[in-house]
Amino acid sequence: MEYIDIKFVQDAINGFANKDVYIHLETTNGAYASHHDQSFFSAGAYIRNALVRYELGKITGTGPYRVGLKINLGWIYAEGITHYEIDEENHLLLAGHDSKGKLAVALEISSTPFA
Amino acid sequence: MEKERHVLVVFPHPDDEAFGVSGTIATHVQNGTPVTYACLTLGEMGRNMGNPPFTNRENLPKIRRQELQEAARVLGIQDLRMLGFRDKTIEFEDEEELANTMLALIEDVNPSLIITFYPGYSVHPDHDATGAAVVRAVEKLPAAVRPTLHCVAFSNNCVEELGEADIINNITPVADKKLGAIRAHRSQTEQMFTDMEEKLKNQDPQVMVWINNERFWTYTF
Numbered sequence: 001m002e003y004i005d006i007k008f009v010q011d012a013i014n015g016f017a018n019k020d021v022y023i024h025l026e027t028t029n030g031a032y033a034s035h036h037d038q039s040f041f042s043a044g045a046y047i048r049n050a051l052v053r054y055e056l057g058k059i060t061g062t063g064p065y066r067v068g069l070k071i072n073l074g075w076i077y078a079e080g081i082t083h084y085e086i087d088e089e090n091h092l093l094l095a096g097h098d099s100k101g102k103l104a105v106a107l108e109i110s111s112t113p114f115a
Numbered sequence: 116m117e118k119e120r121h122v123l124v125v126f127p128h129p130d131d132e133a134f135g136v137s138g139t140i141a142t143h144v145q146n147g148t149p150v151t152y153a154c155l156t157l158g159e160m161g162r163n164m165g166n167p168p169f170t171n172r173e174n175l176p177k178i179r180r181q182e183l184q185e186a187a188r189v190l191g192i193q194d195l196r197m198l199g200f201r202d203k204t205i206e207f208e209d210e211e212e213l214a215n216t217m218l219a220l221i222e223d224v225n226p227s228l229i230i231t232f233y234p235g236y237s238v239h240p241d242h243d244a245t246g247a248a249v250v251r252a253v254e255k256l257p258a259a260v261r262p263t264l265h266c267v268a269f270s271n272n273c274v275e276e277l278g279e280a281d282i283i284n285n286i287t288p289v290a291d292k293k294l295g296a297i298r299a300h301r302s303q304t305e306q307m308f309t310d311m312e313e314k315l316k317n318q319d320p321q322v323m324v325w326i327n328n329e330r331f332w333t334y335t336f
Contacts, residue, residue, distance in 0.1 A: 001168050031239040101166025
């Protein structure tokens with residue numbers, strides 16, 4: 001993965017606009033957060049292969065970045081995005097890694113279902 | 116350690132076997148006991164990807180599959196089974212169906228000892244759900260033919276509620292294999308090794324106790 005190049009990512013987001021796309025979205029503190037610190041409130045959410053279509057998608061902020069997609073009947077967004085990659089299957093992978101490199105958030109867009 | 120006819124290890128994530136039981140596995144292998152390791156998922160939702168990240172969410176399972184195979188090779192496990200479930204979803208599977216999957220596995224392998232997680236005392240929801248499915252499966256067998264069940268527990272309340280572990284295996288003779296297995300899961304453990312290197316070099320007593328002793332609670336039905 002590479003550090004966010006805002007122009008490159010914005011172009012990639014635009015490339016998926018107004019088409020059926022599959023979304024992977026997750027946030028996580030890790031399954032051990034409350035085990036290591038019992039005062040920590042662990043929360044996360046995950047959706048894989050949600051089929052949507054967005055008319056407008058944007059990457060904003062000064063880093064870590066935010067990404068919002070305006071979909072047909074609502075919204076998708078993620079914050080804390082630090083890295084991107086277009087992988088060999090042409091998925092747009094956006095991720096936020098914390099200072100230790102651990103993944104904290106991921107938003108991925110693909111025109112075919114994720115495996 | 117008692118000599119077993121066949122050991123079946125059931126855990127949900129590649130690397131679950133490495134930390135708490137790989138010394139026990141290596142010892143059984145050295146004793147000539149066949150070991151089957153059934154790993155439910157490929158740890159698809161792991162958060163460690165190196166720092167800076169050397170992989171990504173979509174590629175991580177491919178890397179972890181190789182790491183799992185390498186750990187099995189280091190330990191001498193000849194029968195590694197990847198069951199194809201998805202990380203962090205085990206507790207949401209149909210309980211009866213999952214138990215039946217475990218039962219079919221047990222009937223196929225016919226182990227004298229099963230090692231899994233202690234349901235309710237193993238912190239990660241996948242651990243608890245895997246242990247619970249194995250317990251349900253073993254319960255389906257007539258009492259006379261049930262294999263022994265050794266459970267790993269590490270929740271903060273496990274000793275308070277379960278008492279001290281009744282089985283403690285000192286695995287010092289195979290500690291190098293254990294460290295090799297942990298190292299094999301590079302994507303997940305590289306950082307930990309960097310943090311621990313000094314302590315390992317100095318044979319830090321606390322770290323050595325942690326590495327050299329593997330604790331199990333025998334499950335009673």
